[in-house]
Amino acid sequence: MSKNAVEVTGVTRIYTDVHGNPLEALRDINLTVNEGEFVSIIGSSGCGKTTLLRLIAGLDRPQAGTLTLNGEIIEKPSPERGYVFQQHGLFPWLTVEKNIAAGLKARRIYRQHKGDVSEYLNLVGLEGFERSYPHQISGGMAQRAAIARSLINRPAVLLLDEPMGALDSFTRADLQDKLLEIWKANGTTMILVTHDVDEAIYLSDRIVIMTPRPGKISEELIVDFPHPRHRGGVEFLNLRRVILEKLHLASARPQPEYTI
Ligand SMILES: Nc1ncnc2c1ncn2[C@@H]1O[C@H](COP(=O)(O)OP(=O)(O)O)[C@@H](O)[C@H]1O
Ligand SMILES: [Mg+2]
Structure with missing residues (x-):
């Protein structure tokens, strides 16, 4: 069995918003990423993806919970x-x-x-x-x-915060292939934040879906079909539909009621 590279246990991060009120960016996050695994984190803007990645990087500390890399508490940034x-x-x-x-x-x-x-x-x-x-x-x-x-x-783990977000689609596809090539060659554990469902399916072993207010993990999906993955393939498109449905459900809010 592979070692756990990153272990996030019961992590909560509360910011203060512009009005001085508490803003719960992450609530009780539990996530294990195994050594050599490629995990993508997907979710709407503001659901806490960057906050989680910064905590794993050691750029920030949580109010509650612990984060470890290979069993050692993450307290500050490290080239690891x-x-x-x-x-x-x-x-x-x-x-x-x-x-x-x-x-x-x-x-x-x-x-x-x-x-x-x-x-x-x-x-x-x-x-x-x-x-x-x-x-x-x-x-x-x-x-x-x-x-x-x-x-x-x-590094034992490479944290990627939407690194392809600002690129055109051809350059993006090219960099995705390069990232896969590097991952296969080096075996580095990868945690990628993206809002691109296709990118997540194309690259990952596992996809973590987050939902906002407060930021939580709502779902984890294993992607178990082999590389190279064909973006037009049946398995690909089926998983894409499942994820889009889950994201859509996650962002659906109850309609406000009005009484006149
Ligand atoms: N330093 C900060 N101070 C106050 N609020 C913050 C800070 N950083 C992020 N937030 C808020 O926390 C929430 C999660 O932000 P973030 O982790 O950047 O989300 P994502 O990367 O998923 O878009 C958002 O509502 C954002 O406005
Ligand atoms: Mg972000």
Whole structure:
């Protein structure tokens, strides 16, 4: 049996809204992600997906509950938990190569691992763009560089917060394939936040559906058909229909009653 990589137990996160009232972004979240698993989190805007990912990253702390990675409590950010944002967040003043090397330099291990830079550059298909600056490459390429910048730290888990959200559909499909290729090659545990149902089905072992106010996990679905998955295939389309129905039900609110 595989090890549990990430374990989220009874996690609640309450923010304060602009009026000073409590805003329950997450209520009693329980989630286990196994080592090497690819899990997608899907749900409408504002249901707490980013909040959950930030907690797993150690960028924030919950009011209640615990989060662990390989049994160790998550208290602060660590290169063990890579984070890729919707906007790539590359350093604009550094070349692609130097962006990818940034983590190694910060940890003062660049000298020993110099060779890794070209390895990870190749892994994401950016050979030939070593000396380019972020503004000189496309959005899809910048996201690949951001993924390489995280992966070079050999994280146990890669957290991806809608990394393909800002890309056109061709670039998006291309990056999805690249992500699958990397996942198969490296076996990194992946947790992907997306609002794209097709993307979740195409990539994941398991899909977690969240519902808002308060943010909760409403459903977990296993995707057990083999890769490569065909977006027009019967299994794909059936699962797509099931998920869309669940998301639709999740967002349906009781109609307000009016008395005149
Ligand atoms: N720092 C914050 N302070 C107050 N409210 C926040 C903060 N961050 C997020 N929220 C609120 O918490 C809820 C969940 O947000 P978020 O996790 O960003 O959702 P998602 O990523 O699913 O769109 C939203 O209602 C959002 O407005
Ligand atoms: Mg978000």
